[in-house]
Amino acid sequence: MLNIRLxxxxxxxxxxxxxxxxxxxxxxxxxxxxxxxxxxxxxxFAAADESQSQLAARALHDALANAGLxxxxxxxxxxxxxxxxxxxxxxxxxISAHAGMPAGMPAFDINASCLSFVVALNVAANLIHSGAYxxxxxxxxxxxxxxxxxxxxxxxxxxxxxAAAAIVEKGSAVQGVRAFLFKTFAEGRRLxxxxxxxxxxxxxxxxxxxxxxxxxxxxxxLSLASKRMPAFMRELMGEQGIALDSVDVVVPHQASHVGILxxxxxxxxxPARVVNIYPTHGNQVAASIPTAxxxxxxSGRLRAGQRALLxxxxxxxSLGGLVLDL
Amino acid sequence: MLNIRLxxxxxxxxxxxxxxxxxxxxxxxxxxxxxxxxxxxxxxFAAADESQSQLAARALHDALANAGLxxxxxxxxxxxxxxxxxxxxxxxxxISAHAGMPAGMPAFDINASCLSFVVALNVAANLIHSGAYxxxxxxxxxxxxxxxxxxxxxxxxxxxxxAAAAIVEKGSAVQGVRAFLFKTFAEGRRLxxxxxxxxxxxxxxxxxxxxxxxxxxxxxxLSLASKRMPAFMRELMGEQGIALDSVDVVVPHQASHVGILxxxxxxxxxPARVVNIYPTHGNQVAASIPTAxxxxxxSGRLRAGQRALLxxxxxxxSLGGLVLDL
Numbered sequence: 001m002l003n004i005r006l007x008x009x010x011x012x013x014x015x016x017x018x019x020x021x022x023x024x025x026x027x028x029x030x031x032x033x034x035x036x037x038x039x040x041x042x043x044x045f046a047a048a049d050e051s052q053s054q055l056a057a058r059a060l061h062d063a064l065a066n067a068g069l070x071x072x073x074x075x076x077x078x079x080x081x082x083x084x085x086x087x088x089x090x091x092x093x094x095i096s097a098h099a100g101m102p103a104g105m106p107a108f109d110i111n112a113s114c115l116s117f118v119v120a121l122n123v124a125a126n127l128i129h130s131g132a133y134x135x136x137x138x139x140x141x142x143x144x145x146x147x148x149x150x151x152x153x154x155x156x157x158x159x160x161x162x163a164a165a166a167i168v169e170k171g172s173a174v175q176g177v178r179a180f181l182f183k184t185f186a187e188g189r190r191l192x193x194x195x196x197x198x199x200x201x202x203x204x205x206x207x208x209x210x211x212x213x214x215x216x217x218x219x220x221x222l223s224l225a226s227k228r229m230p231a232f233m234r235e236l237m238g239e240q241g242i243a244l245d246s247v248d249v250v251v252p253h254q255a256s257h258v259g260i261l262x263x264x265x266x267x268x269x270x271p272a273r274v275v276n277i278y279p280t281h282g283n284q285v286a287a288s289i290p291t292a293x294x295x296x297x298x299s300g301r302l303r304a305g306q307r308a309l310l311x312x313x314x315x316x317x318s319l320g321g322l323v324l325d326l
Numbered sequence: 327m328l329n330i331r332l333x334x335x336x337x338x339x340x341x342x343x344x345x346x347x348x349x350x351x352x353x354x355x356x357x358x359x360x361x362x363x364x365x366x367x368x369x370x371f372a373a374a375d376e377s378q379s380q381l382a383a384r385a386l387h388d389a390l391a392n393a394g395l396x397x398x399x400x401x402x403x404x405x406x407x408x409x410x411x412x413x414x415x416x417x418x419x420x421i422s423a424h425a426g427m428p429a430g431m432p433a434f435d436i437n438a439s440c441l442s443f444v445v446a447l448n449v450a451a452n453l454i455h456s457g458a459y460x461x462x463x464x465x466x467x468x469x470x471x472x473x474x475x476x477x478x479x480x481x482x483x484x485x486x487x488x489a490a491a492a493i494v495e496k497g498s499a500v501q502g503v504r505a506f507l508f509k510t511f512a513e514g515r516r517l518x519x520x521x522x523x524x525x526x527x528x529x530x531x532x533x534x535x536x537x538x539x540x541x542x543x544x545x546x547x548l549s550l551a552s553k554r555m556p557a558f559m560r561e562l563m564g565e566q567g568i569a570l571d572s573v574d575v576v577v578p579h580q581a582s583h584v585g586i587l588x589x590x591x592x593x594x595x596x597p598a599r600v601v602n603i604y605p606t607h608g609n610q611v612a613a614s615i616p617t618a619x620x621x622x623x624x625s626g627r628l629r630a631g632q633r634a635l636l637x638x639x640x641x642x643x644s645l646g647g648l649v650l651d652l
Contacts, residue, residue, distance in 0.1 A: 084525070199411050
C-alpha cells in the first residue's frame with residue numbers, strides 16, 4: 001500500500017456548449033441521430049481562444065482553491081494528457097506557465113493515452129512513498145474536438161473536451177493506492193490512433209490532413225477489452241485479496257455509453273455504484289477519469305473512508321486499474 | 327539513495343551517414359561551412375524505411391543482448407523520447423510492438439524533452455525502490471531530421487538521429503541514484519519548440535507547414551542556462567554533500583559544441599572527464615545522454631564502482647542532473 005491522500009480535485013470545462021441537436025444540424029444528420037448514436041445530450045468544445053494548457057491550468061487552480069492551497073506549495077506538476085498540446089516541449093511546461101507555477105518547480109509529462117491520469121497518479125504515489133516529492137499535482141486535459149473526423153460518426157460523436165486535476169500528498173496508514181495494475185497489449189496499437197503530428201507523419205516526411213484525425217475500430221477495441229478484462233480484473237483485485245464488493249464507487253473511463261454499460265455488466269456491478277457523467281460530458285480522453293472522480297467527490301457520492309476503483313482502457317491498447325482508499 | 331544498478335545499456339543508429347560536406351553541398355553552403363558552424367564531422371539520419379520506434383526497439387535489443395536477457399524478463403517499458411512518433415497512442419506501444427515485448431507488459435511514455443531519459447531513469451529508480459517493478463527498460467529515440475528548418479543553420483545543423491536504452495533493477499547498498507534534481511522554468515518554454523502536431527496547431531484548427539519544424543533561440547537558451555546553472559548545481563550536489571571532484575565521468579546532454587564547451591568551463595571540469603560524442607553524433611535530443619552514457623560504459627571509460635553525473639538542459643526550459651553510483 002502506497003500511502004497517499006487526495007488533498008483535493010478540480011475540473012474545468014471549455015466555453016462552447018454543443019448539444020447533440022446542434023451536431024445533427026451542423027453535420028446534416030436527421031433530428032435525434034447524434035443523441036441516439038452517441039448516447040449523449042450535450043458536450044463542451046473549446047472555443048477558438050481556449051487552449052488545452054489553459055484549460056488544464058484552470059482545472060489545477062480549481063483543485064488548489066478547493067484545497068485552500070497556493071501554487072508554490074506544489075513540489076511537482078505531472079501533466080497526464082492523452083494528446084500533447086504541441087510536439088515539443090512537454091505540455092507540462094505550458095500548463096506551468098498558464099497556472100503561474102513558481103520558477104523552478106519541476107514539470108513533465110506522463111502519457112498512457114486515456115489512462116494517463118491513472119498511471120501518473122500511481123507514479124505520484126511511488127514518488128511520495130520514496131520521499132522524492134512531498135505534494136504533487138496531476139493534471140489531465142484533452143481537446144478531442146481539435147482532431148475529429150466528422151465523416152465517421154462512430155469515432156467523432158462520442159467526445160467532449162475537458163480538464164481535471166488532483167493534488168496528492170502523504171496519507172495515513174489506511175489511505176492510498178491499495179492496488180494498481182497497468183497492462184499493454186501492443187497488438188492493438190493501431191485500433192485507436194492519430195497517426196500524424198510526431199516524427200512519423202508531418203509535412204517534412206509527408207502526411208495527409210486525414211493523418212491528424214482520430215481513427216478508431218470500435219468493434220475491435222471492445223472485443224480486445226472483453227478478451228483481456230477478466231484475467232486483468234483477477235490480477236488487479238485477486239493478488240491483493242480485494243473483493244469487488246468492498247469497492248464503494250467505480251470510476252470508469254467514460255469511453256462511450258456502450259463501453260460503460262459493457263464494463264458494468266461484465267463486472268456484475270450495481271449501476272448505482274458506477275459514476276457515469278458520459279451523457280453530458282462524453283469521452284474526454286485522459287481528462288475523463290479525473291473529471292468523473294471529481295464529480296463523485298464534489299457531489300458527496302464518494303467520501304473519506306471509502307474505496308474507489310479507477311478503471312479503464314486506453315489506446316495502445318492498454319488496460320488500467322487503481323484501487324484508492326480515501 | 328535509491329539503490330538501482332544498470333544491468334546494461336545499448337544504442338542504435340539509423341542507416342544514412344550524412345557528413346558535414348554532404349550538407350554543404352545539399353543546402354548550397356560554401357565548403358567547410360557546416361563543419362565549422364556545427365562543430366560536427368558527421369551524423370546519422372534515418373532512411374525513409376526507418377521509424378523512431380524501430381530504432382528504439384533496436385537500441386532496446388542491443389541492451390537486452392548486452393545483458394544476456396530476453397524481452398520477457400522486463401517488467402515495464404518506459405519510452406523517454408523528446409518528440410513522440412505520432413500524436414496518439416504513446417510511443418511506448420510502438421516500441422513494444424517492434425521489440426516483440428510480451429503481451430501485457432506495461433508500457434508508457436515520460437516526456438521531459440531532451441531530459442526525458444534522466445527523468446525516466448529517476449522514475450524507474452523510485453518504482454524499483456518501492457517494489458512496484460523489478461526490472462525496467464528505459465528507451466529513448468529521436469529523429470530530429472524529420473523536423474528541421476534548413477533555412478536556419480543555427481537550429482538545423484547541430485542534430486543527429488539516434489536511440490539508446492538502459493535496463494535497471496535493484497542494486498546493492500552502494501549502487502544507485504545518489505542525487506537527482508530537475509527544475510522547470512516555464513518562462514523559457516517558447517525558446518525551443520515545435521508548435522505543430524498536437525491539439526494547438528494541426529489541419530483541423532489551422533497550421534502552417536513551418537509549425538512542424540523545430541525553432542530555437544540559441545542565444546536566449548544559453549543565457550537562461552547560464553543564469554540558472556550555478557544555483558542548480560549547488561542544490562543538486564550541495565544538499566547531498568557530493569563534491570564535483572568525486573564524479574569520475576560527466577555525461578552531458580550533447581546539445582551543441584558551444585553547449586558542451588560552456589558547461590565544461592562553467593563547472594571548471596577537466597575535459598577528459600566529460601563524455602563528448604557530439605562531433606560524430608550531434609544533438610540526438612532525448613537519445614543524446616543515454617547514447618553518451620552507453621559510449622562511456624562500452625568503451626570502459628566508465629566502470630563499476632565509479633560515479634557518473636548525467637547533466638543537461640531541455641526545451642521547456644528545464645535543467646536536470648542525476649548522480650549515479652555504478
